[in-house]
Amino acid sequence: MGMTIGCCLPSDFFIPQKEADMSESINNLLTGYQTIKAAGYDFMETPADMVMKLSEAEFTWLAAQKEKGEFEIQSCNSFLPGKFRVADPSDLPRLTNYAEEAIHRMSLLGVKIVVFGNGAVRRLPEQNVTAEIRAIEDFLRMCNEKGGKYGVIVVLEPLNKKETNVFNTVSEGASLVRKLNLQNVRLLADSYHTFCENEPLLALEENGDILRHIHVAEAPDRTYPGKNGGMYLCDFAKHLRGANYNGRVSIECTFVDFIKEIRLSYPLMRKLFR
Numbered sequence: 407m408g409m410t411i412g413c414c415l416p417s418d419f420f421i422p423q424k425e426a427d428m429s430e431s432i433n434n435l436l437t438g439y440q441t442i443k444a445a446g447y448d449f450m451e452t453p454a455d456m457v458m459k460l461s462e463a464e465f466t467w468l469a470a471q472k473e474k475g476e477f478e479i480q481s482c483n484s485f486l487p488g489k490f491r492v493a494d495p496s497d498l499p500r501l502t503n504y505a506e507e508a509i510h511r512m513s514l515l516g517v518k519i520v521v522f523g524n525g526a527v528r529r530l531p532e533q534n535v536t537a538e539i540r541a542i543e544d545f546l547r548m549c550n551e552k553g554g555k556y557g558v559i560v561v562l563e564p565l566n567k568k569e570t571n572v573f574n575t576v577s578e579g580a581s582l583v584r585k586l587n588l589q590n591v592r593l594l595a596d597s598y599h600t601f602c603e604n605e606p607l608l609a610l611e612e613n614g615d616i617l618r619h620i621h622v623a624e625a626p627d628r629t630y631p632g633k634n635g636g637m638y639l640c641d642f643a644k645h646l647r648g649a650n651y652n653g654r655v656s657i658e659c660t661f662v663d664f665i666k667e668i669r670l671s672y673p674l675m676r677k678l679f680r
Contacts, residue, residue, distance in 0.1 A: 409646070409679045412449035412656035413442045413668050414483060414621075417456060431456070432464050439477055441665055446672045449480035451656045454520065457482060457512050469514045478516035481619060481654060485522045485560070492528045492545045493538035493572075501545055505552045513556040519619045519654065521594055522549070523563035525570030532571070542572070543582070546591045553590030561594040561619045566602035576600060576609040583616050592618035596658065597642045601625035607645040614649025622675075623659035630659050630667040632674040643678035655679045 415438040420430075428436075435456060442450045457479065460468065471477035485508070491497050512520060522528075530538045549560040564579040573579045576595045583593045593616045600607065602625075610617065624631050625638045646655075657675065661667050 409620075409652055409655050410448040411675045411679050412451055412480065412654055413445075413447050413671075414451040414453075414656050414658040415439075415442065415456070416661055416664060417453045417484075419664060429461075429464055431460055432468060435468065435479075436471075436477060439479075442668065445665075445668050446676065447668070449654065449656070450478070451481040451483060451658070452479050453484040454482040454508060454512065455484065455487065457515060457517075458487075458508055465511060465514075472515050479512070480516055481519035481521065481656065482512050482517050483521040483523060483563075483621075483658065485520050486524045486527045488526060490527050492524070493530050493541050495537065495541040495544070498541070498544060498548065502548050505549055509549075509552045509556050509558050509560075513558050517558060520549075520553075520558055520560050521563050521619065521621075522546075522560055523565055523594075525565045528572060529570050530572050539572070543586060546582075546586055547588065550586075550588035550590045559590050559592050559618050561592050563594040563596060563621070564599055564603075565596075566599045568602070569599075574599075575603050575605045576613060577605070580609070580613040580616060592616050594619045594621065596621035596623075597639060598623045598625060598628050598659075600642070601638055607642060610642070610645040610651070611648040614646075614651055617649060617651055618653055620646065620651070620653070620655040621658040622655060622679075623657065628660050630661060631657060631671045633667075633670075636674050636678070639674070639678060646679075 419438050421437040439450050562579045564573050567574050624633045
């Protein structure tokens, strides 16, 4: 099995409603899915918020479309709303309640991977770093339990130092994942963040056994793949192949014209990752 290529639907994706009886939320998700698939991609990824803000009626309808094979979300990013603080042990009960509902709901729409990036949410206040790291570990242990219950893997996404102050490189993220050694908590690598941190891409090969999801964008300005020639992504892809990675790779970037740019990205994505 080779890599499969997908695309993250931006949270602000909006298409004027075409059906009078279709809500804006459903219209945007359905149109986004159809647009991504029509451009040749294997799967769609969305922010978790796009799932969580659906009403019960909207969610039930979409879940029925998934069962009929007409809609699917395979992965969700930005797992947690900004109201949470993962490094605060007192927030774990609220996080547990949210994770139970969110992971269950996402699983019913086809989600297999949930991305824990959330730089501000996991930022360490640096008052008691040992206790704060322990709180993050406890959160991930809880996610492992919920993920096992619903057949979902939660992946830790290393983010560059401008976005958060903990787990900034693939190597740092891998150290935590290996320490915890949880079946449903694995690792993500993002080409934009490895570029920003100037991290040696051998880290991909060294941690291929625990990589379960990949995000890509064109360095250095996080635009769509291919805009600047794709040289860094070529090197990134080479090391992914060296890691024997055969999972999902999705575009996560800043789009100016979503529909146009995913079509422009597709030839390079197919060449490098499929």
